Amino acid sequence: MRRPRGEPGSRAPRPTEGATCAGPGEPWSPPNSMLRVLLSAQASAARLSGLLLLPPVQPCCLGPSKWGDRPPGGGLHAGPVQGLQRLLEQARSPGELLRWLGQNPTKVRAHHYPVALRRLGQLLGSQPRPPPVEQATLQDLSQLIIRNCPSFDPHTVHVCLHLAVLLGFPSDGPLMCALEQERRFRLPPKPPPTLQPDLCGGQRLEAALSCPHLLRRPRQHLIRSLAEARPEELTPNVMVLLAQHLARHRLREPQLLEAIAHFLVVQEAQLSSKVVQKLVLPFGRLNYLPLEQQFMPCLERILAREAGVAPLATVNILMSLCQLRCLPLRALHFVFSPSFINHICGTPHALIVRRYLSLLDTAVELELPGYRGPRLPRRQQVPIFPQPLITDRARCKYSHKDIVAEGLRQLLGEEKYRQDLTVPPGYCTDFLLCVSSSGAVLPVRTQDPFLPYPPRSCAQGQAASQATTHGPAQRVVLMLRERWHFCRDGQVLLGSRALRERHLGLLGYQLLPLPFEELESQRGLPQLKSYLRHKLQALGLRWGPEGG
Secondary structure (H helix, E strand, O other): OOOOOOOOOOOOOOOOOOOOOOOOOOOOOOOOOHHHHHHHOOOOHHHHHHHHOOOOOOOOOOOOOOOOOOOOOOOOOOOHHHHHHHHHHOOOOHHHHHHHHHOOOOOOOOOHHHHHHHHHHHHHHOOOOOOOOOHHHHHHHHHHHHHHHHHOOHHHHHHHHHHHHHHOOOOOOHHHHHHHHHHHHHOOOOOOOOOOOOOOHHHHHHHHHHOHHHHHOOOHHHHHHHOOOOHHHOOHHHHHHHHHHHHHOOOOOHHHHHHHHHHHHHOHHHOOHHHHHHHHHHHHHOOOOOOOOOHHHHHHHHHHHHOOOOHHHHHHHHHHHHHOOOOOHHHHHHHOOHHHHHHHHOOOOHHHHHHHHHHHHHHHHHHOOOOOOOOOOHHHOOOOOOOOOHHHHHOHHHOOHHHHHHHHHHHHOHHHOEEOOEEOOOEEOOEEEEEOOOOEEEOHHHOOOOOOOOOOOHHHHHHHHHHOOOOOOEEEEEEEEOHHHEOOOOOOEOHHHHHHHHHHHHHOOEEEEEEHHHHHOOOOHHHHHHHHHHHHHHOOOEOOOOOO
């Protein structure tokens, strides 16, 4: 008995090498595209993956997928619809993909078609010898998409169009024409670009730096080219946009940063503190102290001239200099004076200024032991960073914190560490351990996890340690160093991160960094536990029955 097409085990005529997808009744012509490579099944998996821009199938990597769990073109679907998506994602051949789509018409949704196209690319790009693709399979898949694309939302149309291009469907074929027609139907017509041939050099630079495309996708070679602009083209607005771009995208470009520093020195008399705060921002954020010798004297003169005019701008400048460990004493005397503090208490930004002043006061306490000027009164001090920073909260789904917490829970037990604990004077720690003088990891709930602030002197610390024989001798802080904690080159910590680690170390906490390169190389929880065990044992820590 002949089996109907679409049932398991049925076979369709094999295509000739190089055949491409065409509509019913159209001839099949050899394409000048990557589909010829796919159909020939002669290329390696690495080459196919490079052409498809789809990575070969790899073992499950530690941490969440950067693509998230949202199916393309729509929200999460439950029940049979979500089950069909899993079947498509696990299909073992192109023919099986088509069967799942054709035999389940009531369960197929718009977002299933890009899933099928993506899986087709993975099947052809992840095997040492991809299976040949049959003409009928590609024809039927094309017809299914053409028949249903009027119901697609704009995102699904865009994804299907992109995947069809990657798979090499001819641009004048029925599939590409149908998807392109739907794309044009959904997008409003764009107005013709306005030509401005009369823009001068500075206006062109300003327009380039203000372009949304540049702000979303930083191009370092374009930014470097701006350093070659003529001096008269570099206006304050252009330099502010450049500084904001470098800071926003963590681009630690010494040539451009030096150009900003030189501009600040040359234009000192014409710049207000509100402009200067924006120009200085990338130096603190990117942890870069310029080589320009007049950089610090220039800033000190600007602060002395305009400190009382713009309080928030003054404190912002000092915050950037605090990250660089370059705090001018005269400016500190001014911002800690009673008149300045009383003035800012009645302003709308009083809380943020008090938080910054609290951080400056902490820096004075820890990094300027010889300072004898005024300090921030205790009643005006507030916690510096009482919760994880905004960047960590925004990227929590990409963070290794959850998997590290699970590794510590299985390795030590959840009573022997604290997560996201804020320690005086207001620094949030990733993971904190209390350790006895013998190296045993102690239950945190039975100990005082905080070290005193202000820190005691050496003699006072030794006396306190002798008086409390059962107290922990040290506190160990595990510091996650995620990829976004560094400048774009991945080598230099951002200024705020370096400041936090520096101050926690000066407070007496023993720091154990966990770099993102090492965390990303761990494949699964067992490897991560082994990695954490090695890290903790290297510090001489003990736990379990032998460790107390």
